Amino acid sequence: MPPTDSLPPPDAPPPTDDFAADPDLVLAVDDLAVEFPLTRKTTFAAVKGVSFRIRRGETLALVGESGSGKSVTAMTLMRLTEHDGARITRGSIRLRMKDARVVNLLDLPEKRMDNIRGAEVSIVFQDPISSLNPVYRVGDQIAEAVVRHQGKTKEQARRIALDMLRLVRVPDAERRLRQFPHQLSGGMRQRVMIAIALACRPSLMILDEPTTALDVTIQAQILDLVRALQAEIGMAVLFITHDMGVVAEIADRICVMLKGEIIETGSVYDVFDTPRETYTRALIAAVPALGSLADSPHPQKFPTAATLTSAEGA
Numbered sequence: 195m196p197p198t199d200s201l202p203p204p205d206a207p208p209p210t211d212d213f214a215a216d217p218d219l220v221l222a223v224d225d226l227a228v229e230f231p232l233t234r235k236t237t238f239a240a241v242k243g244v245s246f247r248i249r250r251g252e253t254l255a256l257v258g259e260s261g262s263g264k265s266v267t268a269m270t271l272m273r274l275t276e277h278d279g280a281r282i283t284r285g286s287i288r289l290r291m292k293d294a295r296v297v298n299l300l301d302l303p304e305k306r307m308d309n310i311r312g313a314e315v316s317i318v319f320q321d322p323i324s325s326l327n328p329v330y331r332v333g334d335q336i337a338e339a340v341v342r343h344q345g346k347t348k349e350q351a352r353r354i355a356l357d358m359l360r361l362v363r364v365p366d367a368e369r370r371l372r373q374f375p376h377q378l379s380g381g382m383r384q385r386v387m388i389a390i391a392l393a394c395r396p397s398l399m400i401l402d403e404p405t406t407a408l409d410v411t412i413q414a415q416i417l418d419l420v421r422a423l424q425a426e427i428g429m430a431v432l433f434i435t436h437d438m439g440v441v442a443e444i445a446d447r448i449c450v451m452l453k454g455e456i457i458e459t460g461s462v463y464d465v466f467d468t469p470r471e472t473y474t475r476a477l478i479a480a481v482p483a484l485g486s487l488a489d490s491p492h493p494q495k496f497p498t499a500a501t502l503t504s505a506e507g508a
C-alpha cells in the first residue's frame with residue numbers, strides 16, 4: 195500500500211504528453227484524491243480520483259448536489275485545502291502557465307503557490323461581501339492584486355483597476371473605485387470580485403457558485419458578463435454550480451459530480467440530450483420551467499423542449 199499522506203513522486207511521468215499534443219490545453223487534472231482526517235484513525239474521502247481537462251476559451255461546469263466535492267476540488271486546484279487539514283493522497287494538477295511552461299501544482303512549494311494564486315489561477319466565491327475587505331476601497335483591492343503579482347507602480351495599478359472595472363461593466367467606474375464594498379449592490383460586488391480575479395489575466399479562472407446568492411435578474415447579468423469576458427479574454431473557466439439551468443447558460447462541457455466522483459462528463463449538448471446517469475437526469479429535471487429558460491439570451495445553449503420533457507419523464 196502506498197503511503198496515503200505523500201504526494202506522487204516528483205519524477206513520476208505525466209500520464210500522457212497531452213500538453214504537447216494540444217497547445218490550447220490549460221489544465222489537466224488526473225486521478226485527484228483528497229481526504230480529511232476525522233479522527234486519528236479515520237478519514238473522509240471528499241474527492242475520490244477525479245480527472246478532467248479544460249482548454250483555453252472553454253468553460254467546464256462542475257455540477258452536483260451539496261457535499262459532492264465540487265468546492266474541495268476547486269480549493270485543491272488552488273492548493274488551499276491543505277490549509278484546512280486536507281491530504282491530497284494521489285493525482286496531479288498540471289497547469290500551462292502564461293509563459294507556456296507546464297507545472298504540476300502538487301509539486302510546488304507553498305511559496306511558489308503564493309505567486310500562482312491570483313496570477314495564474316484565480317477564484318471567485320459565492321459571497322463577495324466576505325471575500326472583499328470592508329475597510330479598503332474597491333479600487334485599492336483591485337490594485338493590490340496588480341501591484342503584488344505584476345510589480346506595477348501604484349499609479350499604473352490604479353489605472354489597471356479602472357480598466358478592470360470598466361471591463362466588468364461597472365458603470366461610473368471612476369467613482370466606484372473610491373467606494374467601499376458596503377456601498378455597492380450584491381451584483382456590483384460580484385463584478386468587483388471578477389475584476390480582481392481577472393486583474394492579472396490568469397490562465398484559469400474558477401467561479402464557485404458565483405451567482406447563487408444573487409437574485410435571478412442579477413444572476414443572468416453576471417452569467418452574461420462571464421460569457422462576454424470568456425469571448426474577449428479566452429481564459430479557461432471552471433464554473434461550479436448545483437444548478438443545471440446555469441450550466442445550460444454558461445458551459446461548453448459538463449462534469450457531473452456525486453459523492454466525490456465524476457460520474458458523467460460530456461459536451462453540454464450531449465449531456466442534456468442524452469444523459470446517461472439517473473442522477474444527471476434528476477438534475478436536469480430540476481431545471482426551472484422552460485418558460486423562464488426561453489428568455490435566455492443564449493438559446494443555443496439551452497436544452498430543447500424535447501430534451502427536458504424526456505429527461506423529466508425519465
Ligand SMILES: Nc1ncnc2c1ncn2[C@@H]1O[C@H](COP(=O)(O)OP(=O)(O)OP(=O)(O)O)[C@@H](O)[C@H]1O
Binds near residue numbers: 258
Ligand atoms: N475542512 C473540512 N473538513 C472536513 N470535511 C470537509 C471540509 N471541507 C469540506 N468537507 C467535506 O467534504 C465534502 C465535500 O464538500 P464540498 O464543499 O466540496 O461540497 P460541494 O459539492 O462544493 O457542496 P456545496 O455546494 O454545498 O459547497 C462534504 O461532505 C464536506 O462536509
